[in-house]
Amino acid sequence: LGFEGDQAIHLFSVSKSNDAIGISQWVIVKHEGSDAGEGSWKCSSQNKEGPMCDHIVAAKKFMKGSSDAEGPRKETEGVDITFTKSFTYYPTSTKQFSWQSSRAVSYLPILPPRWCMLPFEVEFYPxxxxxxxxxxxxxxxxxxxxxxxxxxxxxxxxxxxxxxxxxxxxxxxxxxxxxxxxxxxxxxxxxxxxxxxxxxxxxxxxxxxxxxxxxxxxxxxxxxxxxxxxxxxxxxxxxxxxxxxxxxxxxxxxxxxxxxxRLIQFEGDKSCPSCGDLPENIIWDGVSIAFGWKHVNDELEPPTVIQDNAPECSSQPLPHQEWLPDRKMRKKLHEWLADGGLKPNKGGESEDLALNMEACLEHTRILQLELYPWLHTLSPYLRDMFSHRLGHGALQSEKGWSPRKEYLVLFLILSAEESTMQTMTRSSLKNLETFLLSPTWENLQGLLGVPALYTVLELEHGREGNYASDTLGVANWMLKRGKEVMDSLLALNHEPLPGTLTQNIVTSTVQKNSSEIHSWEKTGCCYGLPQI
Ligand SMILES: [Zn+2]
Ligand SMILES: [Zn+2]
Ligand SMILES: [Zn+2]
Ligand SMILES: [Zn+2]
Structure with a gap:
């Protein structure tokens, strides 16, 4: 095999015929020397170096690749065990390779892997x-x-x-x-x-x-x-x-x-490719979501779970939480706006001028005879603002009725069939009050929670440098109406709601007393260095 001049030991198993089964009919021919066939040949049936027997002839032939199955009385089965030169070669010694190289400190017999052991095999050590x-x-x-x-x-x-x-x-x-x-x-x-x-x-x-x-x-x-x-x-x-x-x-x-x-000692072993080990300063980057250890107990559940002993707070719904109290009129106002105001799109693409004219007249009539008077009863500012921004004031000579979107949105919200009052939280009301007492730009920022009103006021401030008096009047009306609803709601329900915070948080004594609990375990965040 392989390289020229390699010294090796070849062992051949040779028999007279391929059918030979009994071990006695097989002999081992051993060759020590080069692959070319030089060196000494030994046959195990002679057990000494001697003249060429047929076994050796067959083995030589096999090695040269000229093994001839037809040859008289010999069949060869080559079992070619090659020890390449990494093994020490002893040309004259009878030692074939160094046993020393495979001796270890461990010497006791070892069980085979469990997967290739038979069920009845004795495990001679546990x-x-x-x-x-x-x-x-x-x-x-x-x-x-x-x-x-x-x-x-x-x-x-x-x-x-x-x-x-x-x-x-x-x-x-x-x-x-x-x-x-x-x-x-x-x-x-x-x-x-x-x-x-x-x-x-x-x-x-x-x-x-x-x-x-x-x-x-x-x-x-x-x-x-x-x-x-x-x-x-x-x-x-x-x-x-x-x-x-x-x-x-x-x-x-x-x-x-x-x-x-928690037992692994991670502390104090920071290393940087540029600064080396234990750098003086370390910048931590990461997200940690910590949950106070003292709050972690067996009763921890999602906030949506209703406990058996949860207090029942009777809560009464308050009807009429809309901005504009009259349902029928509210609906009329909403539809009037949605249908195109003073430029009704009822006729669609229709060229029927008569039909169009009729719709126009109807819408004008509703505005004059129903919407204006009704809004006036709620607040004169409401009527004025509506008139200026969405009524006749929104008529332009070329485009016809074309109100600004900001006012349209505000009145669509005020006339909505749902509780758009929800934006008027306690803090929104307080901020609105502050703004009305002193309508500055800074105070306006507190109204971000009431976007429709904020947008209108911001628009006016930007375009005219101040706020229209009817807009401020409407804002004032919104404050009053918002407070009214808030007060009615609170009158129906307890305030504040009885808390459940009085329950004891169970902290086991182990957590409190044991010196084995690291400080970082209390927060869930382990940093290797003290906080700056
Ligand atoms: Zn022989
Ligand atoms: Zn020794
Ligand atoms: Zn560094
Ligand atoms: Zn114990």
Whole structure:
């Protein structure tokens, strides 16, 4: 094979015929030398170097690629085991290769992989290590927030636990000691701290290898990986293995991983490609959504959930929350505007002048005889403003009736069939009051919450430098009407609503007392350096 001049050992298995099955009919021909065929040939049936036997002839022929199946009394089966020159070649020694190179510190026989073991094969040693033993570092995370440590003079017990690795879980034994600190009825145990053998002991019955937990850190930090999909992936990986202990559920893994990650010492190990390790200043960039630790408890639920003990606040609806109280007239005004005001589009494309004229007259009649008087009863300013901006004042010699959009929008909102009053919150009313007392540009900004009115006032300020008196009058009417509705609403309902804030927030004593809780765990944000 291969390179010229390579020294190698070839072993040929040779028999008289290809049908030969018995091992006794096969001999081994050994060749030490170059691929060209130079060197020494040995036949196992002679067991010494000697004259060419037929086996050697056949092997030589096979090596030269001229093996002839028709040749008398010989068939060759070449099993060509080539030791290339990376192996030490001993031309004269009987040693064929160095056994030393394959000797390790480990020397005890090892079980084959479980997937290729037969069911009845004896496991001549328990795998993996049979027992995780207690040491001085073993402890119980006591219910009171403290920690009890292993006492070698007290009795211990042996229990079963599961060790979850990257590919499968093992059921092994763990040594435990009843905790003298925790209440007896809680049956808490001091358990081993197997950090040094790469294990994380969650609760003495569920242990995880550090590799597995690091795998998740790698997964979510290299590509966003939520818990559940990752747990799913590992679960599938486990399903490939037999015997099958399923992987843990997402909820348990969540708890385990957080219990693990809070022990990792991330602090003080910042590095920058330009400044080197431990740079003096670090700019943090990121989004953290923190939720105060003291608010996290078992009762945490979405704000939409109605609690059983939620107080029932009887709430009475208030009718007539529209700006303009008379439903019939309101509707008439709205339709009048929607239909085109003094330039009604009832006839559509119709050329029928008579029909058009009739609609025009009707709309003018409604305006003069119904809308103006009615608006006047509500507020003279309302009538005046409407007249100036949307009534006859909106008539232009060339275009006919063409009001400005800003006023049209305001009156469409004022005449709407729904509670457009909703924009008049308590703060909007207060701001409107402030503005009317002193109608400055600064105070106008407080009316952004009432966009239709704000737009009109802004328009007037921009075009004329001041506000029209009827516009201010209408704003005043809106303030009065808004207050009226607000007061009626509050008269029907309690104010303020009885709060539920008096409920105690349950904080367990562990969270309060334990010195093991890092300060960052209280907020959920871990920064490696103190706040500036
Ligand atoms: Zn022979
Ligand atoms: Zn030695
Ligand atoms: Zn304890
Ligand atoms: Zn830097």
């Amino acid at each position: 795998q993996p290590p049979p027992l995780i033993q207690l040491s001085d570092q073993a402890s119980c995370p006591c219910l009171d927030g403290g920690r009890a440590f292993f006492n070698p003079h007290c009795p211990t017990i042996i229990c079963e636990c599961q060790v979850y690795t990257l590919t499968q879980a093992f059921s092994i034994q763990i040594q435990l000691q009843p905790c003298p600190r925790c209440p007896q009825e809680q049956c808490r145990y001091i358990g081993p701290e197997p950090r040094d053998i790469g294990l994380f002991n969650f609760n003495n019955s569920t242990l995880f290898t550090h590799e597995l937990l690091k795998e998740y850190i790698s997964a979510f930090s290299s590509s966003e990986t939520p818990f559940e999909p990752w747990v799913h992936t590992i679960t599938r990986r486990y399903e490939e293995m037999h015997p099958n202990i399923p992987f843990v559920g997402g909820g348990l893994f969540w708890s385990v991983w957080f219990a693990y990650v």
